[in-house]
Every structure is written in structure tokens, then in C-alpha cells.
Amino acid sequence: xxxxSVQQRRLQAERKILSRFFPSFEWISPNDNNxxxxxxxxxxxxGNNYTLRIYVPSDFPNSRPDMVVTSPHxxxxxxxxxxxxxxxxxxxxxxxxxxxxxxxxxxxDWQPNxxxxxxxxxxxxxxxxxxxxxxSGKYIADFLCEMQ
Amino acid sequence: xxxTFVYMLEEQVQAAYESFRTFQNNFLPGIACGFDGGDVFHxxxxxxxxxxxxxxCHSAIQFLIRMPDTEESLAIVTKICKTKFGNNxxxxxxxxxxxxxxxxxxxxxxxxxGQFREGSLKFIPEQSELYxxxxxxxxxxxxxNCRVGIVGLGSGGSTVALxxxxxxxxxxxxxxxxxxxxxxxxxxxxxxGDLGRYKTKAVRDLLYARNPYIKVxxxxxxxxTNLEKTNSLxxxxxxxxxxxxxxxxxxxxxxxxxxxxxxxxxxxxxxxAAGGDVLRVRPYQGPCLACxxxxxxxxxxxxxxxxxxxxxxxxxxxxxxxxVKATIQVGLSCxxxxxxxMIVKLALVELSRGCEASGLVSLAEDLVADFYIWxxxxxxxxxxxxxxxYGSKTPSILRWYGAxxxxxxxxxxxxxxSQSFLLEDNIFAG
Ligand SMILES: [Zn+2]
Numbered sequence: 035x036x037x038x039s040v041q042q043r044r045l046q047a048e049r050k051i052l053s054r055f056f057p058s059f060e061w062i063s064p065n066d067n068n069x070x071x072x073x074x075x076x077x078x079x080x081g082n083n084y085t086l087r088i089y090v091p092s093d094f095p096n097s098r099p100d101m102v103v104t105s106p107h108x109x110x111x112x113x114x115x116x117x118x119x120x121x122x123x124x125x126x127x128x129x130x131x132x133x134x135x136x137x138x139x140x141x142x143d144w145q146p147n148x149x150x151x152x153x154x155x156x157x158x159x160x161x162x163x164x165x166x167x168x169x170s171g172k173y174i175a176d177f178l179c180e181m182q
Numbered sequence: 183x184x185x186t187f188v189y190m191l192e193e194q195v196q197a198a199y200e201s202f203r204t205f206q207n208n209f210l211p212g213i214a215c216g217f218d219g220g221d222v223f224h225x226x227x228x229x230x231x232x233x234x235x236x237x238x239c240h241s242a243i244q245f246l247i248r249m250p251d252t253e254e255s256l257a258i259v260t261k262i263c264k265t266k267f268g269n270n271x272x273x274x275x276x277x278x279x280x281x282x283x284x285x286x287x288x289x290x291x292x293x294x295x296g297q298f299r300e301g302s303l304k305f306i307p308e309q310s311e312l313y314x315x316x317x318x319x320x321x322x323x324x325x326x327n328c329r330v331g332i333v334g335l336g337s338g339g340s341t342v343a344l345x346x347x348x349x350x351x352x353x354x355x356x357x358x359x360x361x362x363x364x365x366x367x368x369x370x371x372x373x374x375g376d377l378g379r380y381k382t383k384a385v386r387d388l389l390y391a392r393n394p395y396i397k398v399x400x401x402x403x404x405x406x407t408n409l410e411k412t413n414s415l416x417x418x419x420x421x422x423x424x425x426x427x428x429x430x431x432x433x434x435x436x437x438x439x440x441x442x443x444x445x446x447x448x449x450x451x452x453x454x455a456a457g458g459d460v461l462r463v464r465p466y467q468g469p470c471l472a473c474x475x476x477x478x479x480x481x482x483x484x485x486x487x488x489x490x491x492x493x494x495x496x497x498x499x500x501x502x503x504x505x506v507k508a509t510i511q512v513g514l515s516c517x518x519x520x521x522x523x524m525i526v527k528l529a530l531v532e533l534s535r536g537c538e539a540s541g542l543v544s545l546a547e548d549l550v551a552d553f554y555i556w557x558x559x560x561x562x563x564x565x566x567x568x569x570x571x572y573g574s575k576t577p578s579i580l581r582w583y584g585a586x587x588x589x590x591x592x593x594x595x596x597x598x599x600s601q602s603f604l605l606e607d608n609i610f611a612g
Contacts, residue, residue: 036410036611036612037610037611037612038409038410038413038437038441039441039604040437040440040441040600041437041610042604042608042610042611043600043601043602043604044594044595044600045610046602046604046605046608046610047594047599047600047602049609061609064609064610065609065610065611065612070610092407092409093406093407093409093430093434093437095433095594095595096406096430096433096434096436096437097406097430097433121499122498122499122500123500124498124500129498129499129500130499139498142498143477143480143481144430145433145472145475145476145477146433146436146437146472146594146595147472147476147593147594147595149594
């Protein structure tokens, strides 16, 4: 199964943007549209490292890509609890986990004009909110609302 | 007593005659349906593509060397009736055919209430004749060769399909994965007799009922998860109608329109069908769906939510079923019809484009806008409209407004960037 030529042009543009702004991100199975992922390191302001993985859907850019945190694994919260147990909750801006990883809720209203770059940016903001949650114990949603 | 009419498809009679000429096959069992206490019968040589209505009756077709007089005919049909159908109380329709000097002579007899009566046999002609009536206004010979893909066969898409078939469009690709449910009945062109069936197949049968000679391909797939299959189904269409109920599928169809440069018409109703809009996408010539359907735009004109599946997919996982159900607000069928009607008109203009003989040339001059807005009631985004009254200078309900939208050259979907060349190190190629 492959990407259509229109999709290939689009992915090419996405790749160009990512290589500039998030050079650590790598493409996994880029020619298999049922398994294409982008994965890379995202450092937070405090200098902690996280790995984000984005599943590029076979009808990209027309549906929302899933984004999970693959490292550290398990991903821990304020009291050291595994965040996966929150499941889908607006309080933590998380959705039903994928492949055993915490899935971040980003772009509630997806649009094909949104880019993977913007998805990763949302992931970064969520990670900052996660660190704020770890310091204060407040829900992630409390910080994300302030930031937006 | 009034005449009893018996209808047969010309094509089936032709095929039956060929079989008689080639294999001396002079007797064929038929399938017949009776209507209105024996007033009308329809006879088929094989199961028809159209919906069968009426009540089932026995039937037979007998080929003869020559057409006999009434007395002899009655003897023949009496014999057939006795030997083939015995003392069955159901009506029996027997068609006698004889090829004489290149003319097919025909008589039909109906056995009903223990007596024979002669009926009048009528033939349902081939497509070219069926649609000769609209010639002049529409170039039916052009439409006959057109292929239209319709994705989404709810109350909107199904009406569009039917109207295009009536106008003489000869080829359809119908895509939808929904089945007819009770909740659909009040708005859909298909009724209780189609409950449980795929909408594609139920609608197909309605199209055949208008014109048994059209070609209809159906696919019961979710296009969002079967993009490649959808591409191959739609790529040879002259026009695509996007009548789905969610943005993801609309954006996927927008992409197909751009990929294969096929003009695509998007139509939808907004909340409670208070109104709706129709967008024509002429790939790379006018705006694409993504140029117009921005987040701000969609927030001001949210979709009509008519069923649970649609509502669920528009809400994140953490929204409860109860909350999702509360978002379902169904509009009236009569509020969907004007939107379908506009789609049909735009479709006919597009399909007849370039044909001087078309009676739609002046309509094409009017429909220059790519985006049209319709209001059924002064509510939601139309709350500020003035009452319709008598004038026509201010926006009011029940009128179409063409809105000017240009192609957004910075659009990430159809803008200049999207037409860049594929690079040497294209890691996305299969
Ligand atoms: Zn565009």
C-alpha cells in the first residue's frame, strides 16, 4: 500500500519543515502508508528528554495523526503514578492509549492545513504542562488552558 | 371493462427472441407482478434489476411460427395454463410472440377469476428512447456517457443520485457503508421496504427503476480507511458529488479531486438543517475545500448532526455516549432538498460544459460562484437575516447566495507548495 502522489508531495513538504525545526525526528517506514511514523527527541525547558512518536494515518493529512510519548516509559505523573491509567480524559488532555503509550490529545478540530510540525509543537507544550503537573500536582488541563 | 396493460422490457424480449431463433427455445417461464386487482401486470423473463412491487403471479412466454386468430390463441393459452399451472387460483399472464416478416407480433392473455381476457402488451424501450423527452434542454447523449461518483447516500446524496439518473446520466459509482435504518426512513428516498439493506444497493435499485439501462457500480466501504480503493473507484469519473456527513471524508474527497483533477461538488446541511452550503471545487482553478473550510468557518457553520456514528467521530474519546447523543439534531427532509437540488443543477452545468447545444448555457453564466449559501430558517448563523417580506435586495431565507471565494495560494492543500516536483530522494514512494 502506498501514498498517492498528492500525499507524497505533502509528506515531502512536511519532511522539509521537520528537518529544519525538529532535526532529531526520523521517518519510520515512510513508504508504507499503513505504518508510517515519525519519532524523535523533544527536550523541555528544564532539559529533560522525551521521545514523541506520531503515527501518520493512511489518509494523511485528512485525519488527525495520533501522538504518543514512547520515552520515558512508563510515563509518570505527580505521585509517580503511571499516566497510562488516566486513559482518555480531558483533565490530562489524553486519549485512549495506543500501543501501550500515553496518547496526547492535540488539535480537537483537525484540518489538513495543519502540519506535523504543529503537532509536535503541541506535543512539546503538553510535555511542559506535564512537568508543571509533576511539580504542582495540578491537572495538565489547568496549564494548557493558561498557555493557549 | 377497461384494458389490462402488460409491460415487458424490450431488451428482455429481444434476448428471448434470440434464444428462440438460435436454440429453438420456444417456451420461457416468466416472472410476473400484478397490480391493483389485475389492472396492470409486469412480466420479466429473469429477475428484474428494479424493485418488484405488486403481488406475484404466474407467467409464461410462448413463441409461435405465426400469430393465430383469437380462437386459436385462446386454445393455446388454455393448454399452457392447464399443463403448466394447473388449477392455481393466482392470475396467470401468458405472452404469445411470433416473428412475422421482420415484425414481432404479440398478444397477451390473462387468466383471472377462471376466465381469460386479452390485454395490451407494452414494451419498455431502451435508454435512448426513455430519455428522449428531455432532449433539447439537456444533451442526453452526452449525459448518457458521463460517469458520476456519489459518496454518501443519505437523504442528500440519494436525492442527487436519483435526479441525475432522471436527467439521463448513464453511469454511476455509489459509495457508502451505511445500511438503511428506521431512523433514516423519514428523510431518505428509500423506505421501509429497504430496511437493513446497504444504502448503495437500495439507491441503485431506485435508479434502475428510472432507467434499467444505466450502469451502477456500488462500494460499501468507509472511504477514510480505504483511500486506495476509493481512488480507483473514482479516478475515471467525470464528476464527484461529496455528500458525506463528516469533514474527514470531505477532505479525503478534496484530495482525490486534486489528485485526478476531477471537478467535485460538496454539499451539506448545517445544524438542524437551518440551512446549508454547496461548494464546487475546480481543482487548481478555484478554491479547494481546505481554502474555505477553515476552523473559524466551520465553527460558525457546524454540520448538521443526524446520527450517532457521525456524532461519535466528531467528539474525543473522553466525551460520554450520553453527551454525544445530545448533539444529534436532525433537520427536515424538505430542508435538505433545496441543497440537493442545487448540487444537481451545478452537476448538470458541469457535465454539459463545453456543449453549445446544451440548454444550460445561460444557467452556467449565472452559476459563476464556487460557493453557495442557503438558509431555511432565521436561526443560528442566519439569525440576523431580515424577514423575507417582498424585496430581494437583502439576504433572506429561501434564496441562494453565491459567495466570492478565491483560491488561497498559500493553502497547504492546493497552494503552490502542493504542486512542487517530487524530489530525487523521495522516501515516500512505494
Ligand atoms: Zn486550497
